């Protein structure tokens with residue numbers, strides 16, 4: 001890489017050099033990222049790194065750290081290098097086969113938990129997470145609701161393997177069924193009646209993907225991003241499927257793009273969902289949409 005001169009003699013020099021490379025590259029929070037990356041490379045936590053700033057760096061170790069720094073400078077997200085991301089207070093394994101879980105998605109978990117808390121308790125509470133990815137949503141919900149059984153669906157076998165690993169790590173694998181398939185088809189084919197259909201599907205309009213940050217556009221899985229021409233392709237297919245798979249009184253809670261609230265709410269309303277709500281995030285952008293399935297009505301489709 002051009003201009004990459006790397007000859008740190010101590011941990012402190014390595015940190016200083018990394019912060020300045022990252023700042024020049026325009027990486028947000030260069031100091032934090034540098035600390036996390038070097039701590040990872042040295043096999044210590046951040047406190048350990050800071051305690052070792054004066055330690056000499058053997059040449060081989062310095063070279064190893066240099067490789068990590070260069071990898072990050074190619075645009076590879078920090079989380080794919082360290083293999084870790086925190087979500088809902090839990091530590092998740094992530095690989096390039098899965099979307100890196102985002103803090104915004106915690107609003108979906110929070111919303112779903114509030115709606116589930118309100119639902120009448122029945123023997124079997126089956127909740128689907130469509131497009132499970134790393135398992136961020138499925139695992140967090142299973143951890144919060146001890147009686148919940150989760151159907152974790154994804155078209156990507158590699159993503160399902162990561163989700164399964166996370167479920168095991170957090171002690172909820174016995175209550176999560178992992179199934180490879182297209183959207184809710186496996187639930188419908190299996191005749192499973194669901195209490196809730198949760199999803200953070202791909203929702204970026206295809207034409208906008210190239211203009212996203214390099215970290216996202218070039219490194220995160222296209223399958224996790226591409227929502228078709230207008231970003232709504234998966235919601236359009238998921239809405240009628242959810243209506244078929246939900247039990248009366250069940251609900252959907254879906255993450256959406258910052259300006260997709262009206263369109264996704266309209267798709268749900270067109271399928272007869274009631275109490276359709278658009279929930280904004282902390283910045284006031286559309287973030288989650290919910291709707292309740294009341295059951296099939298005689299006069300459905302008339303309004």
Ligand SMILES: C[S@@+](CC[C@H](N)C(=O)[O-])C[C@H]1O[C@@H](n2cnc3c(N)ncnc32)[C@H](O)[C@@H]1O
Nearest residue numbers: 099101131132133154155156182183200223224
């Ligand atoms: C935006 S990611 C969400 C991952 C995770 N649920 C999260 O919130 O971090 C979307 C996921 O949907 C999956 N996916 C894409 N198309 C799908 C389809 N037709 N059926 C099932 N899953 C799909 C992708 O493989 C990806 O894992």
